[in-house]
Amino acid sequence: MFLRDWFLIFTLSLNIWATKATSTIVFIGGYSGDGPTDSKGIYAFALDEVKSTLIPLGLSAVTTNPSYILIHPSHKYLYSVNEQDAGTVTAFKIDSTQPGHLTLINQQSSRGSGPCYLSTNQVGEYLFVANYNNGTVAVLPIDTNTGNIKSFTGFDQQTGSSIDPIRQTSAHAHCILLDKKEQYALSADLGSDEIYHYKFFSNNGSLLRTSTTKAARFGDGPRHIIFDSNQKFVYVMNELKSTITVYNYFPTMQSIQIISTLPQDFTLPNTGAEIIFHPKLEQYLYASNRGHDSIAVFLVDINTGHLSLIQHMNVQGRTPRNFNISPDGKFLIVANQDSNNLVLFTIDQTTGKLIPTGSTVSISKPTCVKYLGQ
Ligand SMILES: *[C@@H]1O[C@H](CO)[C@@H](O)[C@H](O)[C@H]1NC(C)=O
Ligand SMILES: *[C@@H]1O[C@H](CO)[C@@H](O)[C@H](O)[C@H]1NC(C)=O
Numbered sequence: 001m002f003l004r005d006w007f008l009i010f011t012l013s014l015n016i017w018a019t020k021a022t023s024t025i026v027f028i029g030g031y032s033g034d035g036p037t038d039s040k041g042i043y044a045f046a047l048d049e050v051k052s053t054l055i056p057l058g059l060s061a062v063t064t065n066p067s068y069i070l071i072h073p074s075h076k077y078l079y080s081v082n083e084q085d086a087g088t089v090t091a092f093k094i095d096s097t098q099p100g101h102l103t104l105i106n107q108q109s110s111r112g113s114g115p116c117y118l119s120t121n122q123v124g125e126y127l128f129v130a131n132y133n134n135g136t137v138a139v140l141p142i143d144t145n146t147g148n149i150k151s152f153t154g155f156d157q158q159t160g161s162s163i164d165p166i167r168q169t170s171a172h173a174h175c176i177l178l179d180k181k182e183q184y185a186l187s188a189d190l191g192s193d194e195i196y197h198y199k200f201f202s203n204n205g206s207l208l209r210t211s212t213t214k215a216a217r218f219g220d221g222p223r224h225i226i227f228d229s230n231q232k233f234v235y236v237m238n239e240l241k242s243t244i245t246v247y248n249y250f251p252t253m254q255s256i257q258i259i260s261t262l263p264q265d266f267t268l269p270n271t272g273a274e275i276i277f278h279p280k281l282e283q284y285l286y287a288s289n290r291g292h293d294s295i296a297v298f299l300v301d302i303n304t305g306h307l308s309l310i311q312h313m314n315v316q317g318r319t320p321r322n323f324n325i326s327p328d329g330k331f332l333i334v335a336n337q338d339s340n341n342l343v344l345f346t347i348d349q350t351t352g353k354l355i356p357t358g359s360t361v362s363i364s365k366p367t368c369v370k371y372l373g374q
Contacts (some may be wrong), residue, residue, distance in 0.1 A: 023048045023055070024326055025099055026333060028342065029066035029080060029368035039364040042066050042080060042092075044100025045342070047331060047371070052357040054333070054344055057100035063090050067367045070118040070127070071374055077147035078102055078370075079127055081115035087131050089115060089140060091149045094372065108149040112136035112173075117224075119177040126153075126205050128176045130187060135159070135171025137187050137196075139205045153205030160192030163219045164240055168193065174223045174239070179249070180231045184210070188222035190239055195222060195253065213253040216245045224275050229282050233305035237261075237275040237287060244275065244287060244298075246305050259307050261287045261296040268292070273321045279374075280329035284352030288320040288334070295323060295334065295345075297352055313354040316343045324369040335366035342366055 023046040032039045041064075044057040066080035075094065082088040087110035095101035112131025119128045120142070127140040127149060139154030158171035172191035178200060179186065185207060187196040193215040198207040215222050221240030227233070227249070233256075234247040246257040261272050270291030277300075278284040285298045285307060297311040315323075317336030325332050325347065332345045332354060344359040 022050050025057070025372040026054070027060060027069055027071070027078060027100070027370045027372065028335065028363060028366050029069040029370075030335070030337070030363065031065050031067060031083075031365040031367065032063070033364070037364060039366075042069060042078070042102060043363055045361065046099065047326060047333070047344070049326075049328075049330065052331075052344065052346060053359045054342060054361045056361060060100050061092050061102035061104065066090075068115070068117050069368050069370050070120060071370050071372060072142070072147065073120065073122060073124040074144065075372060077105065077142075079118055079120075079149070081110065081118060081129065082107075083114055083116055083132075085113050085133075087112050087115040087129075087134075089118065089127060089129055089149055091142075091147050093147055105147045106149060108140055108151060110140075111138035111152050111155055117175040119175075121178055121182050121202065126202070128178070128185060130173040130176045132172050132174060132190075135173050135189060135191060137173050137176045137198075137207070139200075139207055141205050154200070154207035156196070156198065156207055156209055158187070158189045158192060158194075158196055160189070160194065162191065162193040164221065167191065167221060167240060168219070175225055177225060180227060186225050186234070188225050188236060190221045190223055193218060193220055193222065195225070195236065213247070216255040216258050217241065220245070223272065226275055226277060228277070228300070228302075228305065235275060235285065235307075237272045239272050242270045242272045242289060242291075244272075244307060246307060248305070256304075257306050259298075259309070261289050262292055263312060266292050274323055276323075276325065278329055278347070278352060279325055279327060281349070281352055286323070286325070286332070288315070288323055290319045290321060290337075293318055293320060293336075295320065295332075295354060297354060299352070310351070311353045313345065313356075316356065316360060317341045321367045322369055324371065324374075326371055327373050333369045335369050337365050337367050340364050340366070342369070
């Protein structure tokens with residue numbers, strides 16, 4: 001090799017090293033299309049934590065409607081739904097030498113139409129997928145040596161309807177995730193106003209429906225579910241009512257609080273979307289409002305599980321379908337689906353409140369934010 005080549009390799013390594021030292025790679029999923037300005041798949045950005053900015057790294061992989069993505073616990077693979085009629089889930093290998101680059105591994109049926117959510121068990125041997133249009137959930141095994149997705153081992157068709165004449169005429173599974181002991185899975189069904197409970201068998205990847213919990217009120221439209229770190233409480237974002245219901249988890253789910261994610265005087269249309277805990281400060285919980293276009297920040301009483309509102313932060317865009325907090329807990333990125341932008345906030349480490357950084361980047365119809373290392 002020529003000296004020039006060695007020099008190139010040296011500077012390239014320096015760049016990669018610098019990127020790693022000061023920044024975190026972020027993958028963004030969303031809705032794709034055929035037009036020249038439409039998204040073509042999954043995109044990557046570097047979050048520069050020193051300058052508080054997002055740096056575009058370009059298209060990571062071409063894929064159809066990756067509206068929800070998941071990083072494998074090993075950080076070696078990325079899984080994406082393809083939200084389309086014949087729903088699929090696609091596996092990619094995360095390239096460790098080229099930041100933000102993904103290579104296709106394989107694709108499997110999601111066992112339903114309109115897959116919209118993915119989760120995994122802690123060791124990463126099973127993927128859980130919820131199919132919105134069909135109201136079905138499925139379990140797909142992962143070969144942890146290759147990242148390959150295998151054909152489903154667990155499946156359930158949810159049923160029923162509720163009072164909303166447009167959104168609740170049939171079952172619409174919106175999420176599925178294991179509880180922390182990984183013996184049970186919960187799934188929010190927006191269409192039937194129910195939380196489905198499943199026994200999960202890790203020996204063969206099957207699901208057995210055990211019971212259902214009714215939403216606290218008709219027309220709630222439960223969308224996403226999270227647990228506190230001790231699994232004493234369950235927090236459910238109700239999309240149609242823009243409320244969070246807090247439940248006890250053991251021995252059965254009992255609702256203990258219903259709280260709005262909106263200011264009292266806001267009466268325009270709104271749907272609730274994402275709900276997450278702060279990854280380091282467990283007394284703070286964040287939820288997004290599509291319509292009011294804000295993130296509501298709540299203080300969590302660790303003993304009673306109750307929430308109290310402490311802030312509404314404007315998202316500097318429209319329709320914040322998803323947002324996520326960096327693994328170190330210092331940054332929050334919002335994906336504004338209808339204003340085609342990502343907006344970066346910092347989080348005050350003593351109050352949990354959001355502070356705008358002024359950093360925003362354009363991207364077509366973003367709907368999912370995932371940090372490598374999360
Ligand atoms: C699932 O959705 C597809 C397309 O919307 C439809 O053709 C199919 O009949 C549905 N299957 C079930 C089990 O509801
Ligand atoms: C999976 O394993 C459990 C526990 O051994 C068993 O009860 C169940 O029947 C199995 N399911 C299938 C589909 O093999």
